[in-house]
Amino acid sequence: MGRKACCDKSETLKRGKWEVEEDEKLINYINANGEGSWRSLPTNAGLKRCGKSCRLRWINYLKSGLKRGSFTPHEDETIVKFHNTFGNKWSLIASNLPGRTDNEIKNYWNSHLSRRTYLFRSTAVVDSKFIKTHPTKRKKIVTNNNNNNNNEVPAKKKKITSPPPVSDERESNTLHEDSSLSTCSSINTADEFMLDEEMMVWDEHTLMQFHNFLQDHDNGGGGGGGGDVASSCLTPTNDEREKVIVNNNNISDEKLVKFESEEEAETTKTTTMQMQYSCPSPIVIYFDDDEQFRWDFDGGFGGDEVNYPWSETKEEETMFNI
DNA sequence: AACAAAACCAACCGCCCGCCA
DNA sequence: CTGGCGGGCGGTTGGTTTTGT
Numbered sequence: 001m002g003r004k005a006c007c008d009k010s011e012t013l014k015r016g017k018w019e020v021e022e023d024e025k026l027i028n029y030i031n032a033n034g035e036g037s038w039r040s041l042p043t044n045a046g047l048k049r050c051g052k053s054c055r056l057r058w059i060n061y062l063k064s065g066l067k068r069g070s071f072t073p074h075e076d077e078t079i080v081k082f083h084n085t086f087g088n089k090w091s092l093i094a095s096n097l098p099g100r101t102d103n104e105i106k107n108y109w110n111s112h113l114s115r116r117t118y119l120f121r122s123t124a125v126v127d128s129k130f131i132k133t134h135p136t137k138r139k140k141i142v143t144n145n146n147n148n149n150n151n152e153v154p155a156k157k158k159k160i161t162s163p164p165p166v167s168d169e170r171e172s173n174t175l176h177e178d179s180s181l182s183t184c185s186s187i188n189t190a191d192e193f194m195l196d197e198e199m200m201v202w203d204e205h206t207l208m209q210f211h212n213f214l215q216d217h218d219n220g221g222g223g224g225g226g227g228d229v230a231s232s233c234l235t236p237t238n239d240e241r242e243k244v245i246v247n248n249n250n251i252s253d254e255k256l257v258k259f260e261s262e263e264e265a266e267t268t269k270t271t272t273m274q275m276q277y278s279c280p281s282p283i284v285i286y287f288d289d290d291e292q293f294r295w296d297f298d299g300g301f302g303g304d305e306v307n308y309p310w311s312e313t314k315e316e317e318t319m320f321n322i
Numbered sequence: 323a324a325c326a327a328a329a330c331c332a333a334c335c336g337c338c339c340g341c342c343a
Numbered sequence: 344c345t346g347g348c349g350g351g352c353g354g355t356t357g358g359t360t361t362t363g364t
Contacts, residue, residue, distance in 0.1 A: 016333075016358085039349065055350075056333070091352065106353075107331050329361070338352080
């Protein structure tokens with residue numbers, strides 16, 4: 001009963017930071033014998049390390065072809081985009097970022113991107129997950145324990161400039177093969193939204209204001225490629241319908257088994273498809289490194305290679321349903 | 323300058339799954 | 344069919360660095 005632990009903790013295995021000598025031993029051994037057999041590798045390589053530790057060290061830092069250093073804006077966008085679609089599937093996201101490891105992306109997300117990403121949902125209920133400190137400023141966290149904070153100082157307001165009309169560049173981008181990564185737009189015109197600088201809380205009014213703004217400023221371009229609210233609210237063309245049907249094939253087996261019958265499965269597909277056109281998927285709001293206010297949402301169409309998470313769409317049915 | 327808080331990130335932990343005997 | 348093994352994955356920890364006061 002119970003499985004044998006991968007690493008016998010009774011042994012005096014070394015832990016913590018890897019020494020240069022250890023790295024060299026690991027590299028030399030793998031270069032000579034190849035990857036694999038991680039359990040026996042430490043002994044064979046003369047390392048007093050857990051096999052898992054060796055594997056992690058190799059995969060995340062020693063393996064050739066790994067990129068080091070800062071993430072590029074394009075990588076940022078890719079991560080945000082795929083995280084919006086796949087969630088915390090770090091290995092899946094990493095597979096779309098050559099040279100980056102799942103661990104690296106996960107850390108980067110947790111320490112950078114998640115702080116500037118705000119998911120907008122239909123209810124616009126402001127709960128803890130919508131409350132983030134500004135990514136570029138270090139602020140003391142106001143804990144929930146301070147319920148009797150009568151002397152709380154109202155948060156300062158920060159001016160955020162609003163999005164531009166759909167640009168030519170943006171429209172052309174939506175037609176690219178990699179349109180999944182081109183639906184972000186910077187906000188740089190004169191209209192303004194007021195956000196809490198201190199806690200970046202978006203209340204329902206602000207959410208609606210932003211949504212209305214998107215609709216007012218959208219020219220309907222993009223041909224269903226996502227990225228603008230209005231186009232996602234249009235009746236799909238036959239071409240788009242075909243794409244939706246193709247995408248329906250991406251419903252995982254795991255989700256399909258939940259359907260009692262073919263009829264139910266078909267109904268679900270239809271509902272999802274209609275909903276997809278009437279309601280955009282979650283909008284991701286974030287700040288880039290230059291504190292540019294950006295937004296992005298995945299319409300799920302446009303011929304990109306992202307498999308839209310249909311199963312989750314239903315839960316977002318009423319989003320911005322006004 | 324000293325201290326505390328916050329951020330960063332490498333590494334660890336434990337669960338899960340596929341494979342195979 | 345069952346159970347052990349190897350490996351992968353996502354969440355968490357904790358030491359170090361950076362920043363704020």
